[in-house]
Amino acid sequence: MGKRLVVIIMDGWGWREEEKGNCIKMAKTPNFNFYWQNFPHCLIEASGLAVGLPEGQQGTSEVNHAIIGAGRVVYQDLVRISKAIEDGSFFENRALVAAAKSAKENNSFLHILGLVGTGGVHAHQTHLYALLELARRQGLKKVYLHCFTDGRDTLPESGLGFLLDLQKKTEELGVGEIATLCGRYYAMDRDHNWERTDKAYRLLTLAEGKKFGGVKEAVEYWYGQKITDEIIEPSVLEKSGFTGIKEKDAVVFANFRNDRPRQLTERFLEKGPKEIELVTMTQYSSEYKVKVAFPPVEVKNVLGEVISRAGLKQLRVTETEKFAHLTFFLNYKRNDPFEGEDRIMLDSYSDIKTHDERPEMRAADIAREVVQDIQAKGHEVIFTNICNCDMVGHTGNLPAIVKGVEAVDKALGEIVEAAQKNGYEVIITADHGNAEEKIDKQGNILTQHTTNPVPFILISQKYKKLVADKGEMQDVAPTILKILGISKPKEMTGKSLVV
Template identity: 35%
Template sequence: MNPGLLIIVDGWGHRDGTEGNAFRLAATPFIDDFPKRGPWTLLQASGEAVGLPGGVVGNSEIGHLTIGAGRVIEYESTRIQRAGESGELRSHPLLRPSLERVRRRGGALHLIGLCSDGMVHADISHFRLLLEVARDSSIERVFLHPFTDGRDVPDGSAGKYLAELEAMAARSGRGRVASVVGRSYAMDRSGAWDRTQSAFAAIVRGEGPRVGRPSEALEAGRNAGLRDELIPPAVVTGDDGRPLGRMSPGDLALFVNFRGDRMRQLVEAVAHPDFSRFDRGPLPGLEVQTLTEYFLDPPVPALFAQADSSDGLADLLESRGVHNVRIAESEKFQHVTFFFNGRDNRSRLTEEDVHVPSRKVDYRLAPEMSGVAVAEQTIRALGAADAGLVLVNLANPDVVGHTGDLDAVCRAVETADACLRRMCEAAWQAGRWTAIVGDHGNAEEMVDAATGKPNVGHTANPVPFLLAGPGLDVRLRPDGSLADVAPTVSDLLGLDRSPRMEGEGLIRRSVLVSRDPQA
């Protein structure tokens, strides 16, 4: 066993230009000097290389999933789009009878989800597909509950997407916007249940600030200086002043995000029979479904099962009895555990998870986040002789990158650089190899070239892969992807790869020499 350290730097893409590139503008002496210690290469982390449609940017979920699986996993958004275009969605064995029950009862269909084409958590075109299914199923009453974005797409674009959604409804002859909720309320995953409660009240009960038109919610937010993601929940009323889309017995609530980690709190509040996080009052008898599996307990019926991503690096480590440690702060903890493990929640005897709490602050004011604490926990784990692999996520470049504040992102990158130095030097002192990789682009392109405005979303740029270790001289392939990371880590550990790892090892040649990466 050749023990090692794998660090995933979230939101680290590669771009040559300097303007808006936090990794070029920030002081990053350790990253800048790394080529003197070992080789580096660039990996594809978007589009077809990670199971997404061509040209679609990568994200943290698919990045960690692909890194862990060692092969390309077809993403759910692609499967849903194909099912809609082929007609499979109209005859879906779960959705079709549910819609028939709604039609017979005179109930309503509620479509709930993120309203943008960022393709990280959702795709607005899935609203269109479901509106068309509702029309073909003779569902007369359809209500839309969009979440404003501003993270996966530029801030200030919510009005454009809301207008696009209303145009889809007009073309299908079905659907009215019944509530408008910022994603920070509807898609919280940090345990801020007060935000989830506000979203629940507006969407399910029709309670909260009222507006006569959906656009009024956006106008109020802009007047208050709020970003799109922070638009407070608002209830749209009809001409009589009453909420348009308060949920009633016999209605079907369908959550349309294809990524579930940021939907679990809200769906749990709507569907869990013994929910106790807040007083939700008397619940209408609803049918509740999700577009894909959200991995809730008890489970909620899903239209599409998640693609099989088992037999990756986590399963290999377990089968070989390799003790491994996973370390991340709250913002990315699920990524180094659940997603890296092939969306498998079960506990493993060989896996030790170290959860570092994220700070509940405005990250523009504290871009360091919990990076120093993550580094300290990593250094502690590296001192354990039985830890064959230590896996770490540094969240700063991605999470702060979503704020669009370039100065803050530069400070976040500088924090990441300092943490990388501490962790790598500790690994090398312990005789371990170290691999560093990005999972998708973000902080390297903080300015939209077309508009000159802040870019708060991910990018399609390739990501760096760096490798060094005591006594290890390597050359790396120049044409890899994230699917090649797990096979490479398997090789470095001295383990036979899983047969289902379809990626290729990145190492061209490995020779033991007296080279010292700390020299």
């Protein structure tokens, strides 16, 4: 029988020895513990330079799935854009300069949309500063900022500080004014909750939202209502004079991660004001007819492509929340499946506001789908992402996160048992941490990803040891190819963890 392999990505399951705020340690995880104690294992670096991000920057699902698929370190969009700012090429970027010139020639407004803060997962505050500087250099005076507050990749009530810093920067540069605010829950939905997207769209095009005098008044009002950054409701700052994005205005969407801006971008493309100059920081979709400031870097010979070319069938199984990561990002930003690649997406629960309400998510159903395919021997390689540790982890609800971890562990047990009975090898790993560090030294609840390493376990009849006790995310693909007996392409710089 040919080689067969299951790759399980436990999204958000990081490794940390300390027990305080460690929901992995709080949870009952008999399956994971058994595999860790009895099979070859190591820790994988999942943040910073190891995944093409700045030193100390937390890894993300998008970035780290892309690095797993690439089998090499590729500078991520955050680093690319930041380097362009540092070397000055950012201020000559054709797409961005075109947006500024369009606003100037039409005597219209330049609107900068984006997530505020230094979370670095979807956007970065310094990029907003650079866009303001570009506007200043282009001689623009009419510049509005439309700010989405975070609270997931940053602390839940850190938004006010970031907004005040941004306001200070506009005063220093003498350009730009904050016109609107709303939480990412509305502006950055990716699960087809269009009523949320439409609230953000109406805020931007009709100035439809609760009215406030200024930033501080608005944010402190919402905090007083126990509404934190992520879910701040659409708000208009009246002193800006903003009445909506109009015809012939220019719009720059400053987020660089491309999954969460799509719905709002699509609203503008479908029914937005006429003749607006729309620029996105990166390519949100190859189908969008917009200017792109930083187009994708071509990466050849990625994992899915190499498996396909070897004539093996592969399956990707997950739920809505991580479907793009296990397909588009794992294939290094390619929408279409490779030949022999099948996909199963289970709908994430949409009848809830946040995932702590149903922390089990679709873990059991994902496990069932994987087990059925193992038993049917439908594909030689199965990739699955079980994402409770990340998605419930983002809520900061510790008892719910513990339940989510336990749901992942139960799914692990079912998949591994079926794999061992049917001649499949198994890799258990994660893309980044989250659930293992939920309380900081000051006692604050954390909702963001971590910079901790992640586990890597190999359950194999053939390979009884790994060549190193530490690896990097780029080593996962070469290890998979080695197990499958496929030659590693020269473009992959990662090293196999087995020989």
